[in-house]
Amino acid sequence: MALREVAVVGVHATEQAWKLQGRQAFDLTVEALDGALTDAGLQRSDLDGVALDWLGPGGVPGEASSWARVLGHDVAWTSDGYMDTSGVRGVLKGAAAIAAGLCEVVALGGAGVGARSTGTPVTPPRSEFTDVWGAYVLPLFGLVAARHMYEFGTTPEHLAAVAVTIRNLGYANPEAVMFGKAPISIEDVLESRMVSSPFHLLDCCIAAEGGAALILTSVERARDLQQPVVAILGGGMQASFGPYSNPALYRDIRMLGVTAAERALATAGMTIADIDVLSIYDANSFEVIRQLEILGVCSEGEGGPYIHDVGIGLESPLPVNLDGGCLSYAWSGTQQQTLKVIDIVRQLRGTAVHQVNNAQAGLATNAGTGAGHIEVAVLGKL
């Protein structure tokens, strides 16, 4: 079976909020799982592949086979670990398992709570050669952004324009953590406090709570289910170093993601021109600029002017993060990666909050630059 014979048949995002009262990661994951199954028109008894976070209590923390006792039957395939229960990497691995005949129906997902109560920006896992300098996620991305600005003349206003476009979409998304905030301007971003140069507060994504899950199965089975068929047309991954273990230097990572994107699009039999909508990892505003370059939407160094001249909003030729992204819709540890795929699925089904007209093909990425990796998936409506 080829990758393109695998479909995303069910999706569920729980409530996303700064703090979900009385919710734990486990019950959010169960809600996401059951919600995605219901969305697919499937039951727990249909599930034989599990890539879901298992934190306990009980079972073996970190081991997805622990879910078998919850499901009430043996499972044929499991996947677990830092990024294998979320996002593009998880989806591609789950889809590969189905395509290889290892299982038939995969659930992927999980949840995160407590990001704000710990008070510490998340940089898992701990890294002795960067922690010692007080480095963490944001400054490590800052190194790359600063170099890009130095080499290509990318401006703070370019970054702010990304933040304004995507944040305002989230402020108008009823599901977003920041739903209801008044729209912001470029000046608002530039006047917000500098956290780690060049990133002002409003250039940075949120840290909140929530969960997400999705269900994969064959296109053949998907045609008998209740949702429009959304297939995984292609995928690609690329990694340069263990996340945050080394500082990302622009000269080393400038092409990071190009090969992954080429692989994903080539497998799909497409070019970037065939893509109708993007859901790009947006831990910060600069990451969107860089990813537009490596995806081939514009040339290297031209991402800033592209934002200014062409734009990325709903009316632009290739909209980005119409759900509000990590900047204002949701971020809960790792499942915001899954939400990138869910964003594209909803666009292709025609059920997105800010809907692209007649979306037929979409591209989702997880990353990012400062962390030395990228994953790309191309999805299409069949």
Add this chain to the structure above:
Amino acid sequence: MSIVYQAVIPDQEVPFVLAAVDLDDGGSMLTQIVSMNPEDVTIGSKVQFNPTHLTDEFSLPTFGLVQ
């Protein structure tokens, strides 16, 4: 480089300058550039090894602007 205004290490003084420096002998390393005024540090600034004494047993291999 990035001027860091919000720290994650509890006792870390802010702002501080996080930077990757290219060494004359080859190679590069992540470090902090210690400066009276962080705004004086820019990409391309010439820096020299200037360790920060932490304890009698331990110094952090930081750098400073060449005067």
